[in-house]
């Protein structure tokens with residue numbers, strides 16, 4: 001079979017869905033790989049690096065005319081007619097907001113949305129949300145240091161002492177944990193908060209302080225899972241008060257709270273931003289999902305009247321493009337292994353396999369994805 005790696009065309013997308021390392025392995029599985037010229041450029045991967053391991057460098061039309069397509073972002077509407085009917089497309093699809101699913105289905109494509117991968121142990125090595133969130137959490141802290149007009153660590157110098165920065169992390173999933181670890185490595189004093197009580201231990205094991213909103217047993221039970229649930233109005237009020245107090249004392253706030261398929265919860269109200277110190281910085285990793293702060297502007301960085309810098313930069317993983325591509329590409333290669341054995345001439349799409357069943361969003365001419 002031919003596996004195609006088209007260049008990403010979504011503005012701002014720097015990643016690529018295969019690297020020379022994964023291309024070599026795909027060829028080792030007895031497949032042909034074609035890479036669109038320049039596909040790896042923004043990840044600092046040259047066409048030559050791909051051709052050295054055996055890929056053929058082609059134009060976009062040829063890359064799309066493949067049996068299996070690896071992508072980072074869903075094909076754009078004008079790219080869908082280029083894809084061979086019956087092909088498999090493995091990508092992030094932004095499936096909750098994607099309006100092209102009927103077009104993909106009527107083109108008889110088997111599309112697999114990597115963001116729907118079940119969070120089970122067996123699937124960890126394919127988990128693109130984790131690999132990319134990890135990078136985003138790291139980059140969020142580095143971005144904050146870029147706009148923060150002070151040092152992160154405590155400094156004791158002949159000219160006097162500089163206090164360490166106080167960093168507050170809201171949402172302690174994969175991104176939040178990496179943000180805590182990165183801020184700690186830079187010497188900041190770190191506090192963190194999440195609605196899932198199980199995160200307390202993880203926060204403390206990284207040497208940060210857990211900010212705790214008292215919860216009823218019922219609320220604790222409801223948030224026992226891997227993903228957060230939408231909380232009651234009463235809980236949101238209690239949480240809002242506590243977050244407001246800690247944000248006002250913080251120098252840097254990094255928000256990462258997401259609820260799959262829903263707009264991001266509002267954790268920082270405009271009045272909280274007004275109460276923050278001049279020079280403080282908010283990095284809103286949820287910017288693309290509406291923001292954890294109402295004032296965030298996705299894709300923009302601006303300063304409020306009281307001197308708080310609001311960072312709404314999106315696709316932070318893409319700002320560390322080479323490693324982000326490298327981990328993403330490995331995730332996709334492992335995922336493909338669920339359906340492709342060495343020298344296979346067709347994919348084995350087994351709907352009894354949970355990993356396949358949960359990610360397959362179109363097939364047999366139908367849209368299979370159902371929002372919860």
Ligand code: NAD
Pocket residue numbers: 118119120121122123124127129130133170171172173174175176193194195196226227228229231256257258259260265267
């Ligand atoms: P996510 O990106 O969906 O959300 C980020 C964090 O925001 C979550 O921790 C969530 O609880 C939190 N959040 C949501 N609403 C909030 C609110 N109102 N206030 C504060 N925090 C709020 O989550 P994620 O990073 O993808 O990971 C979620 C969990 O899944 C993590 O615990 C992670 O370790 C786990 N996980 C497990 C596996 C596996 O077992 N295979 C794989 C990946 C992730």
